[in-house]
Amino acid sequence: MKRISIILLAILGFSCQEEVDLPLRTFDSKVPVIEAIWTNRPFYNEVSVTLAQNYFDTTSIESIKDAEVYILNTRLNEVIPFAYNSTSNSYRPLNSQEVAEVGERYQLVVNWQDLQFESSGELLESPIVDSLTYQYEEDPLFNDEGYYIKVYGRIPFEENNFYRIRVIENDTLKNDASDYLLFDDRFGFGIFENGLELNYPFDVGDRVRLELYRLNEQPYNYLSQLASLLSNDGGLFSSPPQNPDTNIKVVQGNSDVLGYFNVTSILTRSILIEEQDE
Numbered sequence: 001m002k003r004i005s006i007i008l009l010a011i012l013g014f015s016c017q018e019e020v021d022l023p024l025r026t027f028d029s030k031v032p033v034i035e036a037i038w039t040n041r042p043f044y045n046e047v048s049v050t051l052a053q054n055y056f057d058t059t060s061i062e063s064i065k066d067a068e069v070y071i072l073n074t075r076l077n078e079v080i081p082f083a084y085n086s087t088s089n090s091y092r093p094l095n096s097q098e099v100a101e102v103g104e105r106y107q108l109v110v111n112w113q114d115l116q117f118e119s120s121g122e123l124l125e126s127p128i129v130d131s132l133t134y135q136y137e138e139d140p141l142f143n144d145e146g147y148y149i150k151v152y153g154r155i156p157f158e159e160n161n162f163y164r165i166r167v168i169e170n171d172t173l174k175n176d177a178s179d180y181l182l183f184d185d186r187f188g189f190g191i192f193e194n195g196l197e198l199n200y201p202f203d204v205g206d207r208v209r210l211e212l213y214r215l216n217e218q219p220y221n222y223l224s225q226l227a228s229l230l231s232n233d234g235g236l237f238s239s240p241p242q243n244p245d246t247n248i249k250v251v252q253g254n255s256d257v258l259g260y261f262n263v264t265s266i267l268t269r270s271i272l273i274e275e276q277d278e
Helices: 002-015 217-230
Strands: 032-039 046-051 068-073 078-085 090-093 105-112 115-122 128-137 146-154 162-169 181-184 207-214 249-252 258-272
Touching (some): 032 115, 046 105, 128 207, 128 258, 146 207, 162 217, 181 217, 217 258
Parallel strands (some): 032 258
Antiparallel strands (some): 046 090, 068 105, 078 090, 115 249, 162 181, 207 258
16 A cells, blocks of 8 residues: 555656756846956967857857957057957957967957956966876776876966866867866866876777866866856756856946857867777
């Protein structure tokens, strides 16, 4: 009889299920989304300016093509102008070889209609990468067999230790939620000095490029929140989706703004996976 009661309670529980729609914030007006990166390597430097979409909006993203965009070296008071590039759908420096310099502080300025947005950051020195190695693992505990890469390096800085690693395999960027490889100095850097193993199996013939970014704290926090948002499965115990905290401020006009400005040094290393002798 007790077992029958439990089954009846379970049936009643299922019959009482109800779909709940969480109220999400919507945008009544056009809100700019600014995603800007300024680095020591010319290929990466660009500013994307688009219009925000509501969470369930399935229309294509609308680019803002008529903004005034420039970056200011605050010490030299030097203006670096940008122009819209229809190929990349973003703003690129007029001088394509202009890059950020270590120790300099830069301010992003975006003017659009009657609005002005600003953000700033400092280019920090890159850490040291000594070598990349790889080893075939036949039966790893939680992953598939294959060749696994270890990164050996040193981080000699006592502060502003916020990092990201991007992995490009055969010209394809790994860009899922689990691929946001972010770390700081919360637990020290012994694992980096002893070899930081990337959690990807590779095959013979794969060419792998690693990009090591040293970030300012606010862009690091933005990317951490973005990674959490992308990995949110929308389950019962998941928090409602919300935009990451921007480091861009409105200095003129009445508007919200989304996105971030990332002043970052980039260190790249590449390796070709070759078959190892037994």
